[in-house]
Amino acid sequence: MDFTVILQAGIASGTVLLFATIGELFSERAGVLNLGVEGMMLIGAMSAFSTTIATGNPWLGVLVAMLFAGLISQIHAFIVITLQADQVVSGLSLTFLGAGISLVLGEGLSKAGTVALLPDFSIPLLTLIPIIGKIFFTNQSVLVYVGYLLVPLSWYYINRTRPGLHLRAVGEYPSAADALGINVFRMRYFYVFVGGMLAGLAGATISLAVSPGWFSELTTGGQGWIAIGLVIFAQWDPFRAAVGAYAFGALRRLILDIQGPLVLLGFANPFYYNPYLGFFLQMLPYLFTVVVLVIGSREAMRKRIGAPAALGNPYVRGERGK
Amino acid sequence: MTEQISSTEQKLIVEMRGIVKRFPGVLANDHVDFKLLHGEIHGLLGENGAGKSTLMNVLAGLYRQEAGTILVNGAPKIFSSPRDAINAGIGMVHQHFMLVPSQTVTENVLLGLDEPRFIMNLPEYDSKIAALGEEFGLKVDPRAKVWQLSVGEQQRVEILKMLYRGVDVLIMDEPTAVLAPQEIEGLFDTLRAMIAQGKSVIFISHKLQEVSAIADRVSVLRKGVATASGVASKGVSRQELARLMVGRDIIFALDKKHCQPGDVVLDVRDIYAENDKGLPALRGLSLNVRAGEIVGVAGVAGNGQSELSQVISGMRQCKQGQVLLGGDTVSNHSTLFGIQHGMAYVPEDRNHVGSAPNLSITDNIIMKKYRKSPILKNGLLDMKAATKLANELKQAYDIIVPNVSTRVRLLSGGNLQRVILAREISGLPSFMVAVQPTRGLDVGAIEGVHRLLLTQREAGAAVLLVSEELEELLSLCDRVYVIYEGKIMGEIMIKGEGQDEALVDTIGQMMTGTPLDQIQKEGVVANG
């Protein structure tokens, strides 16, 4: 086993989580918890794949995926922002809805053949860096590079720009933002939409780049939920989100690859000879998510930092006695 | 209605005509007229709930009036958001500050502005804001995060926010409620500096003496109706203003019977505790309360009062020291331990701590009684007995609702407080801690709460009353401790009427951090 190959594939696989995590991060920074990531990712994966089949153009697939998932996210936005319903339950329902719609519209897609995929390429010069060049800059999908750009840009946007300042204010203290003329409702709709689009992009990354195709609900396999867990681990910071997402991507690849070789670290590979042990490997990403959550939560408790203060609460203007 | 008797040639800057604002079930403003002159400090007086803040929220663009017009410099304006009002030169500093705690002072000031367009160069704005603060005597570090600032500093940030936006009219909603007497002077200086620069100020308050001290003219609201409009504050007596506010003469003296205090019931010994942010909130605080007396804790908000009550009730851990109730240590136990030892607790936050909003009155009443007979019968809750109890208390405590299955979130503040007091007092406590029990209530409700506290005292209970209303403490308490930064600055005995200027001055000094013994050494001896 060549670990640089695993890590290289892990980065690609982690890009899926990265998009979903950053998307959820934006939504939560604006004060809206959206548990529908899994559903929106399914919508994205399905619509990217089916658009690409229909048109032969994967870029169009990505675009449609982002718009469709963004559109679906607006159902959640309407229910929790305008109708002020519970964000947890609404997010759950979005997961059901997204899964259901993608199953209905994706009927028969799994039998479709191969499609035109998004291009892979290497970055000249950067590939020459030992190890790093191989892992990060060689034969990666274009979306992986998009991911590299997204992380610092998100951080800069949130912490150093005027709209970022407003975004933070809306998530921390919406009535303060409202009193100064920031449209809290519009901002929240917008960032839920951003979250939806990025979840859609995450879905498209799966079906058009990382593991091409449509395998109904198995396409995402719970990655949407892992992304929500990673936001907590990341303490709402894009760089920490990137670390978490890539680490998880590498873990997923490792699990797939570890079952292949006959010999592992000089021993007969137990996972090859006893395939049922593979089920324990399958548990790992999910168990790790729980571990990562424990780490993130303990850290938040110790540092007394935490979620955006208004996360999960509807904003009601001028309510008396509150 | 007292007519306007202004004779100056000052020009009108804001005029509100026939403002009507309704909330579900309440007519908050009933055809109110209001006129603000250029370069004046205009006091807006009224009791809690008289509609002052509502009227000003309409002017500041936060609420939309149902009828009536607003004219600024003679031109009619329609404000659909606070931004519109600010653009017309009207800004408001709310009672609850509208600041984002995790952001810096500069970030808070810049919030919502169009400038800078996209990328923020914070150091450049830091110095701009520091200069502006200098100009108006508002000293605050622009780079500090808001959560690190004291309440007084936060108020300055709020004022800076409005000045930076270049407002001509500043509305201050109960600005002194969070300040110590000495800080109030600083605020008044700032306001005067603003007037000197040609700005105008509306000063909302329910405290007569403050309004007469700072305002040029006064308007008074009562139950949503203007009872006085722009009278010169020099030409009207306090008694008269009081009558305009309340509609009858205020009875200042309560019928406080003489009680002989008994044994020490609550003994707080040298406690240390942290606040929610992990910063020290109580630093070696000691006090005691005896049976049959009401002991007050005076102080400016945020000096450890909340933490003190939480440590006593068991809702917060203390790092050091102990709280004894009738000889048993109750600190660092569960809240249940205190309840079982006869402690009643009227928390500061009625809605978020003292009650369960979506449960019925009955469910809220049995909150501390469901563990034993008659509510618990054969291991199950006897809901008939619970309903009966709730109905009895509804009668006894004047809780005005159709029936006791109403969810408490539908109750008014006064009714909710009566539910909480009914629950706490009906447990026949030997000790009760009440934090801000009258905040936000109207005068009738306040009197009721005061009477209930005095009844407790006469019944021989020990009562610890934490309040920011000095008047309330002076009229109810037998003794008052003054708290500052988590320490007791001294203890003052209250004798008789207690509306003594020297006494108030002494307490004021203690509230800003001068210990009593030091004040006495310097010769300003209180009658204590």
Place this chain on the structure above:
Amino acid sequence: MAESRSIKQRTPLRIRVEPRLSEPPAWFPAVVSFSAILVALILGGILISFAGGDPIRSYIHIAKASFGDIGVISDTIVKATPIILAALACSVAFRMKLWNIGAEGQFIMGAFGASAIVLAPVLPAETPPWIFIPVMMLAGMAAGALWGFIPGYLKAKFNVNEIISTLMLNYVAVAWVNFWIFGVWTEGGFQMSPKFPVAANLPRLTDFAKIFPIFRGLTTHLGLVIGIVAAIILWFIIFRSRWGYEIRLIGDNPQAARYAGINITKNVIWVMMLSGALAGLGGMSEVTGVVHRLQTAPLAAGYGFTGIIVAWLAKLNPLVIIVASVLFGALILAGREIQPSGVPKMIQGIILVCLIASDFLLRYRIVIERGEE
């Protein structure tokens, strides 16, 4: 001015939304929920026709295939049985605002625990049913409770978000059971265990066909009784017991609960265990009443997720859950034959969305009035 003229001439309808200041009448929530379902079915129909189906025929088919005759009604009830227990599990956790969405995993672990009694074997195959069934019930509940305990403990001790942890444990549960039925208890290398002995199966109506010929072919099993009894007991726990009062208080306002001297940490763990035990009981009922062998595909069929919707539809009331479960049982039963196959899932999603949206009407009043001011 133009503005004032237009106001005088037209008296438009104005729609105002204001918070309710008094309790709506008792029938109102039921009507709102019913209307929400109706709207959901209409929206679902629109989507079905989008996907190339015929919504009216689909719905007629659903109705016929689930309530057409006594045989299918019985099948509907069989489908409703696991949903009842899963929904009860969700309802008790949700009442405390513990978002246990791991009923699916706890359900599967319950089935595993019950199966282990047969497969380990803990009891020999000759054991009489009256011993087999109670022991399997206890084992199922214990395994489910354990699966609820883990996220409960993490929540109580480390404030770990239970939504994610319970969901992650769903996947772990499936992998865990797959390991056993593939690696240890496999039947001929397939991913399933051998069939259980008859004594370990819950009795079905058809088993009594010799005495009551009308029961011939009816697969409704004892699990229904277990579900109904569990619902009644849960109702008493929630509304008439000390513990239930504490659960309701914590759910509405944890601060107030602490104020009232209630230990929240302990309750979080206990409630998660109760929730897990109920879901585990559901898994036991399904594996011993329907599947009769340990196998993941028919067990991990989304009952735990449907339970979430049913619990919400029933407004967390244990007795209403029984009725709501039958409706969803019908949807799932009939849905198997509908094309495209994702339709039942989608309709469930739409129903939940509409239900949540409709809650707005319970909190706010919509006033339509004529006039400009």
